[in-house]
Amino acid sequence: MFLYRRKxxxxxxxxxxxxxxxxxxxxxxxxxxxxxxxxxxxxTGANITKNNYLVVDYLNVGKGDCMLIQSKTHTYLxxxxxxxxxxxxxxxxxxxxxKKLDGMIITHYDKDHIGGAKDIVKNFDVNVIYMPRYDGTxxxxxxxxxxxxxxxxxxxxxYVTDNIRMEFDGxxxxxxxxxxxxxxxDNNNSxxxxxxxxxxxxxxxxxxxxxxxxxxxxxxxxxxDVLKVPYHGRLEDNTIQFIDEAAPEYAIITxxxxxxxxxxxxxxxxxxxxxYYFNCNGNIRCDSDGTKNIKIEQNK
Numbered sequence: 599m600f601l602y603r604r605k606x607x608x609x610x611x612x613x614x615x616x617x618x619x620x621x622x623x624x625x626x627x628x629x630x631x632x633x634x635x636x637x638x639x640x641x642t643g644a645n646i647t648k649n650n651y652l653v654v655d656y657l658n659v660g661k662g663d664c665m666l667i668q669s670k671t672h673t674y675l676x677x678x679x680x681x682x683x684x685x686x687x688x689x690x691x692x693x694x695x696x697k698k699l700d701g702m703i704i705t706h707y708d709k710d711h712i713g714g715a716k717d718i719v720k721n722f723d724v725n726v727i728y729m730p731r732y733d734g735t736x737x738x739x740x741x742x743x744x745x746x747x748x749x750x751x752x753x754x755x756x757y758v759t760d761n762i763r764m765e766f767d768g769x770x771x772x773x774x775x776x777x778x779x780x781x782x783x784d785n786n787n788s789x790x791x792x793x794x795x796x797x798x799x800x801x802x803x804x805x806x807x808x809x810x811x812x813x814x815x816x817x818x819x820x821x822x823d824v825l826k827v828p829y830h831g832r833l834e835d836n837t838i839q840f841i842d843e844a845a846p847e848y849a850i851i852t853x854x855x856x857x858x859x860x861x862x863x864x865x866x867x868x869x870x871x872x873x874y875y876f877n878c879n880g881n882i883r884c885d886s887d888g889t890k891n892i893k894i895e896q897n898k
Contacts, residue, residue, distance in 0.1 A: 644668040644694065646668060646669060646670045647670065648670060649669075649670055649767045649768035649769075650767065650768035650769065650795055650796050650887065650888040651669065651670065651767075651795075651885075651886070651887050651888075652667070652668070652669050652769060652793070652795045652798070652800075652884075652885075652886040652887075652888075653666075653667075653668045653669075653883065653884070653885055653886075654666070654667055654668075654793075654800060654824070654883070654884040654886070655668075655690075655881060655882070655883050655884075656826070656850050656852065656875075656877050656881065656882040656883075656884075657679065657686075657687060657690060657877065657881050658877045658878060658879075658880055658881050659679030659680060659683040659686070659687065659710070659714075659852075659877070660679075660680065660683065660710070660853075660854045660878065661710055661830050661852065661853055661854040661858070661878075662677070662679040662680050662683065662710030662711065662713070662852065663676065663677035663679065663705065663710065663711050663804070663805075663826070663852050664676070664677050664678055664679040664683070664687055664714070665677065665802060665826070666690070666691065666694075666696075667771075667793065668694075669766060669767040669769050670767040671766065671767055672700045672766045672767060672769075673696055673698065673699050673700055674699060674700055674701045674702070674703065674771070675691075675699055675701075675702045675703070675718065676702075676703045676705065676791060676802050677703070677704065677705055677711040677712070677804075678702070678704070678711065678712060678713060678714035678715045678717075678718050679710065679711075679713055679714045680709060680710050680713035680714065681709065681713035681714060681717075681738060681741075682713065683713070683714060684713060684714035684716075684717035684718070685717070687714050687717075687718070688714070688717055688718070688721050690881070691718075691721075691722065692721075696722065697722060697723060698722060698723040698724075698725070699718070699722050699723070699724045699725065700725050700726075700766075701724075701725060701726045701727070701728060701764075702715070702718060702719075702724050702726075702727045702728070703727075703728045703773065703789060703791060704727060704728065704729045704730075704789070705730070705788040705789045705790075705791075705802070705804030705805070706730060706734070706784045706785060706787050706788040706789070706804055706805060707730075707732075707734030707735075707736075707739045707742065707784055708734075708736075708784050708785070708805065709736060709738035709739075711804070711805070712738060712739065712742050713738055715727075715742055715745075716741065716742065716745050719745070719749065719754070724754060725754075726754060726755075726756050727749065727754050727755050727756065728756050728758050728762070728773055728789065729755060729756070729757055729758065729789075730757070730758060730775055730776070730787045730788070730789050731757040731758070731759055731775075731779075732779055732780075732781075732784075732787045734784055735784075758773050758775045758789055759775055760775070761773065761774050761775070768795070768796065768888070769793065769794065769795045770793070770794045771791065771792070771793045771794075772791065772792045772793075772794075772819070773789055773790070773791050774789065774790045774791070774792070774819070775787075775789055776788070776810055776813065777813050778813075780809060780810070783807075783809075784805070785804070785805035785806060785807050785810070785829060786806060786807050786809050786810040787810075788803065788804025788805050788806050788810065789804060790802065790803055790804060790806065790814070792819055792820075792822065795886045795887075795888040796888025796889065797888055797889060797890045798823050798824075798886040798887075798888050798889070798890060798892055799821065799822045799823050799824070800822055800823070800824045800826075800884070800886075801820060801822035801824070801825050801826065801844060801846075802826045803825070803826055803827070803828040803829075804828070805828065805829040805830070806828045806829065807828070807829060807832075807834050808834040808835050808836050808837075811828065811834060811836045811837065811840050812836060814840070815836065815839060815840060815843060816843070820840065820843055820844045821843070821844055821845055822844055822845075822846050823846060823847045823848065823890070823892055824846060824847070824848045824849075824850065824884055824892065825841070825844050825846035825848070825849050825850070825872075826849075826850050826852070827841075827849050827850065827851045827852075827863070827874075828840070830851065830852050830853045830858070830859070831851040831852075831853050831858070831859035831860055831863055832860060833860035833862050833863050837860075837863060838862070838863075838866050841863075841866055841867065841870070841872075842866075842870070845870070846872055847872065847873065847892070848872065848873050848874070848875070848884075848892065848894060849867055849872050849873070849874040849875070850874070850875050850877065850882060851874060851875070851876050851877070852877045853876055853877070853878050854878055855878055856876050856878065856879075859876070873894075875894065875896055879896060879898055880896050880897040880898040881896070881897045882894065882895070882896045882897075883895045883896075883897075
């Protein structure tokens with residue numbers, strides 16, 4: 599004969615604790631699945647869920663350039679650093695859950711800008727590679743060109759000979775080639791990129807020197823809230839005028855050491871109350887919501 603036994607208060611406490619714990623575990627699993635689904639929908643590692651939001655990372659690749667651009671549905675890479683820093687760049691992108699790049703912009707063919715390109719194409723699904731049209735020099739450039747035939751067959755290459763405009767997620771991105779070809783001068787052939795997110799703007803200048811800077815002076819497009827300072831902080835005859843006209847609130851200087859940057863340049867930035875950062879001190883992240891409220895963090 600079955601006898602019913604009334605549960606004690608202690609047993610009820612254990613049952614309540616077990617059910618509460620089980621509920622918390624189920625809730626955590628549900629939230630985790632939702633966050634993964636949201637990331638899959640946005641297509642970017644920054645997990646951005648709304649238009650007019652932009653994340654820009656300036657990576658520490660020494661005296662080289664590599665910038666990651668992420669919006670709600672688009673991801674771009676501007677330059678790829680050195681061949682020696684390719685593993686670090688690849689690891690950074692993978693840490694952000696990035697599997698695909700909507701575009702890779704190669705500003706020019708110096709080794710500190712194209713060194714990691716072949717590794718990026720190998721490890722990620724790259725839709726298009728934007729490049730200037732001129733002949734470079736050096737062994738790294740030759741390695742880059744050795745891959746070019748394969749990339750051409752995959753329709754990856756887009757030579758930028760006229761201004762290009764792209765619009766996505768409420769953001770405008772313009773790529774500007776040099777108006778004239780500077781023979782045997784990699785730096786002045788750099789592609790310049792301007793990104794506008796409502797009231798926030800970013801300017802990426804490659805390694806432009808005085809002749810190319812002269813092309814841009816007087817053009818309102820160089821005004822920007824965040825300026826990637828040309829040529830790793832080297833001072834040209836018209837760099838100061840360029841910074842005056844750009845009138846940035848923030849400046850990013852890509853360099854191997856603060857001591858390598860022109861003191862006259864730093865003086866000018868301080869005179870204009872521009873807050874400046876060196877990528878050699880760690881990766882720099884900018885968050886923009888388009889409202890003149892750009893947030894900058896540096897991982898030192």
